[in-house]
Amino acid sequence: MAHSQAKIHRMFELIEPIxxxxxxxxxxxxxxxxxxxxxxxxxxxGRAAPLGMASAEVVHAVFYNFADGEVARHIPWVxxxxxxxxxxxxxxxxxxxxxxxxxxxxxxxxxxxxAADVATRAAVSAPVEGRVLYAGLRxxxxxxxxxxxLWHAATLLREHRGDGHNIALVAHGIGGTxxxxxMALALGMRAEEFGRIHHLPKAQLAAVVDGLRDRGLVDADxxxxxxxxxxxxxxxxxxxxxxxxxxxTLSAEELDQLITDLEPIAxxxxxxxx
Numbered sequence: 655m656a657h658s659q660a661k662i663h664r665m666f667e668l669i670e671p672i673x674x675x676x677x678x679x680x681x682x683x684x685x686x687x688x689x690x691x692x693x694x695x696x697x698x699x700g701r702a703a704p705l706g707m708a709s710a711e712v713v714h715a716v717f718y719n720f721a722d723g724e725v726a727r728h729i730p731w732v733x734x735x736x737x738x739x740x741x742x743x744x745x746x747x748x749x750x751x752x753x754x755x756x757x758x759x760x761x762x763x764x765x766x767x768x769a770a771d772v773a774t775r776a777a778v779s780a781p782v783e784g785r786v787l788y789a790g791l792r793x794x795x796x797x798x799x800x801x802x803x804l805w806h807a808a809t810l811l812r813e814h815r816g817d818g819h820n821i822a823l824v825a826h827g828i829g830g831t832x833x834x835x836x837m838a839l840a841l842g843m844r845a846e847e848f849g850r851i852h853h854l855p856k857a858q859l860a861a862v863v864d865g866l867r868d869r870g871l872v873d874a875d876x877x878x879x880x881x882x883x884x885x886x887x888x889x890x891x892x893x894x895x896x897x898x899x900x901x902x903t904l905s906a907e908e909l910d911q912l913i914t915d916l917e918p919i920a921x922x923x924x925x926x927x928x
Contacts, residue, residue, distance in 0.1 A: 657901050657909055659894045665909075666815060666897065668916040669773075671923040673808035675756055676700065678927065681748030688744055689735035698728040700745035703738040704790030716786050718820045719830035721854055742794060749809075750802040756926035760919050761801050769915035770804035772908055777810035780899040785817040804919075811900055818896030822889045827869075831862045836871075836886045839878045 675681070677697065685696025702713045710726040717725065736744070754761045774796060782789035791810050797803045823833050831851060838848035845863055846852055866872040871882030878886070901909055 655902060655905060657898065657904075657906065659891070659898075661909060661913070662898050662901060663894045664913060665811070665901065665916075666894070668913065668920040669808045669811045669815075671920045671927060672753065672805060672916070673812040674927070675752040675805065675923060676745055676749040676809065678752045678756075680752040680755060681745060684744045684748035684751075685736075685741075688740065690732065695728050695732050695735075696744075698725065699732040699736055699741040701787075702729060703741035703745065704787065704794060706738050706790075707733050718823065719833050719850075721831055721851070721858070746797060746802055746806065749805045750797070750799065753805050753923065754801055757919055757922040760922055765915040766804060766919060767800040769912055769919065770800040770807060772904065772912045773807035773811065773916075774803055776900040776904055776912075777807040777814070779903040780814055784821065785814055788814040788817050811897075814900055815893065815897040819889075819893040821896060822892040825892070826885055826889055828885075828889065829862075831859075832866055835859075835862055835866060836882070836889075839872070839882070840886055844876055 681700065682693050682696055685699060686692075690696045690699065698713065701717070702708055705712065705716065708716075708729070710729045713729050714720060714722075714725040732741075757766075760766055778792060778796070780788070782792055788810065791806075791813055794806070797806050823829075828836065831854070834848055834851045835845045838845050838851070841848070845859055846856070851859060863872055863876060866882070867874070870879055871885055873879050873882075904912065
């Protein structure tokens with residue numbers, strides 16, 4: 655059944671801190687132990703592994719929002735150290751350990767097991783067409799352990815939404831680096847202050863901002879115009895709309911219960927991250 659966009663967005667808020675434990679220190683240590691040189695080697699090996707031994711060009715296209723050349727610093731190098739299958743196992747093991755460390759006794763609760771079962775049912779129910787990373791994740795065996803299963807379901811739902819977000823960006827003519835500029839402005843920051851792009855050469859980042867200014871999305875001071883703010887809002891609304899299909903398999907009561915079960919887990923994960 656269809657659910658309100660407010661509930662779909664709430665699921666995004668709850669899924670995000672659970673899925674993103676995969677980018678924390680424990681999984682990073684697991685990847686360093688199998689030969690990765692640094693955090694970003696493990697990031698790309700783990701997140702790209704569902705695509706198989708993909709090239710830098712393919713991963714750049716699927717991940718969408720990395721600047722030119724950033725993916726190629728790590729792929730295909732990582733495939734000489736770890737196979738995609740090994741990377742998937744390392745990522746799952748490290749992520750489950752990180753989630754357990756973050757949420758403590760909640761890891762063994764009946765509510766977590768129930769949330770893992772319901773979230774998994776939703777996570778494997780959406781069409782895969784046009785959702786490349788989601789489709790790759792769908793081909794991975796679902797973990798038996800409830801904690802790992804919840805992380806896996808959260809990752810499926812996150813990447814399904816992420817694939818949809820890329821669709822929304824493309825539909826609005828917003829490139830990967832441009833999307834980071836818009837995110838920075840939405841957070842009240844200047845583009846050069848935003849962590850995902852502040853390292854880019856000043857001339858390169860200035861050219862991106864100039865392009866958005868030429869389109870009427872950024873003003874002379876580097877902030878949002880009304881048109882820029884409206885474009886960002888449309889992209890986010892479309893992203894939520896495109897994120898809805900997995901939840902259509904759940905009744906209103908099931909979705910409400912899932913939200914209730916996830917709230918303390920997500921809060922604990924978020925607190926640990928902060």
